[in-house]
Amino acid sequence: AQRVTQPEKLLSVFKGAPVELKCNYSYSGSPELFWYVQYSRQRLQLLLRHISRESIKGFTADLNKGETSFHLKKPFAQEEDSAMYYCAQSGGSYIPTFGRGTSLIVHP
Amino acid sequence: DGGITQSPKYLFRKEGQNVTLSCEQNLNHDAMYWYRQDPGQGLRLIYYSQIVNDFQKGDIAEGYSVSREKKESFPLTVTSAQKNPTAFYLCASSIDSLGETGELFFGEGSRLTVL
Numbered sequence: 001a002q003r004v005t006q007p008e009k010l011l012s013v014f015k016g017a018p019v020e021l022k023c024n025y026s027y028s029g030s031p032e033l034f035w036y037v038q039y040s041r042q043r044l045q046l047l048l049r050h051i052s053r054e055s056i057k058g059f060t061a062d063l064n065k066g067e068t069s070f071h072l073k074k075p076f077a078q079e080e081d082s083a084m085y086y087c088a089q090s091g092g093s094y095i096p097t098f099g100r101g102t103s104l105i106v107h108p
Numbered sequence: 109d110g111g112i113t114q115s116p117k118y119l120f121r122k123e124g125q126n127v128t129l130s131c132e133q134n135l136n137h138d139a140m141y142w143y144r145q146d147p148g149q150g151l152r153l154i155y156y157s158q159i160v161n162d163f164q165k166g167d168i169a170e171g172y173s174v175s176r177e178k179k180e181s182f183p184l185t186v187t188s189a190q191k192n193p194t195a196f197y198l199c200a201s202s203i204d205s206l207g208e209t210g211e212l213f214f215g216e217g218s219r220l221t222v223l
Contacts (some may be wrong), residue, residue, distance in 0.1 A: 007147060032210045044198065044214040086150060090210045095166075095201075098143075100150035 002027050004087050006099035012016045013077050021102045023061075023073040023087030031089045035061055035068040036098070038084040047072075047085070057081070077106045111135065114199050121186075121222050129184045129218045131199035140182035141212065143198045144168060148208070151198065157182055158204075183194035186220060194222045 002036040003026040013019055027032055033050040049058045050063045050070060061072045070087060112133045118192030121127045126212075132142065139158050141153040157176040171190025178180055186193045196219050200212040 006150075034210065036212075043216045044200075046211050048149060049211065051130060088212075093192075094209060095153065096141075097153070097213055098151040 002068045002089060002097045004089050004097050004099035005084075006087055006102050008102045009100070010103045011107070012105045012107065015079055016076050019072075019077045019081070019104065019106075021085050021087075021104065023070045023072065023099060025048045025068050025070060025087075025089045027089055033061070033063055034088045034090075035059070035070075035072050035097075036086045036088060038086070040083070044086070069094075079106050079108055112195075112199055112213055112215040117216065117218060119218060119220045121220060123222055124188045126185055126187050127193075127218070127220065129186070129199075130167050131182045131184065131215060133180050133182075133201045133213075135201055135203075135213060136179070137201035137213070137215055138179070138204045139202045140171075140176070141200045141202075142166075142174065142182070142184045143200065145196045145198055145217070147185075156183065161167060183220055193220055 005024045009072040035047040038044045058072045086094045086101045090096045121129045141156040142154040152168050154172050155174040157163035173185045197213040198217050
């Protein structure tokens with residue numbers, strides 16, 4: 001079965017510090033990887049996907065097939081980045097599977 | 109205003125009662141999904157539907173039922189057989205479950221509390 005692992009339940013940093021939210025996946029084929037974000041009192045929404053290779057709100061994520069990882073990074077965290085982040089993959093079945101989520105708190 | 113609408117936002121139910129959560133989308137998406145979101149457990153798939161009049165069980169389908177009679181609607185019934193129904197339920201849709209983007213669009217969720 002497909003599995004997405006986010007090892008950190010909570011990540012707490014200060015404003016301006018670098019951030020890395022970890023994500024490992026299990027699908028051995030050519031997965032499609034995503035990061036979704038849920039800000040307080042807002043609906044879950046797509047942050048970025050690996051096929052687009054773009055930076056959104058300063059966040060980037062690189063797919064590392066050797067390590068089966070898709071870590072989310074930002075060089076300088078902002079307070080407005082505080083949110084719940086979910087890594088997701090869709091593989092052969094194309095049904096998205098989500099990780100348990102990481103709560104990011106950015107302190108002023 | 110396009111998007112996914114879930115109702116009700118909050119729902120209270122007595123033990124032994126069935127309850128139906130509504131999910132409507134006007135995005136013309138083929139695929140729709142129901143997830144359950146619990147603290148520390150992420151999103152777990154209950155049911156999904158790739159096309160009208162067809163749906164499949166997800167990872168935690170026991171105690172739940174769905175229907176997909178119309179493309180825009182995918183209601184979820186939480187039955188009395190569901191042992192731990194108190195949770196936050198999220199409905200989502202995607203253009204096509206076999207589409208390349210795979211992006212899901214989510215509703216605002218429905219919080220069910222069993223008293």
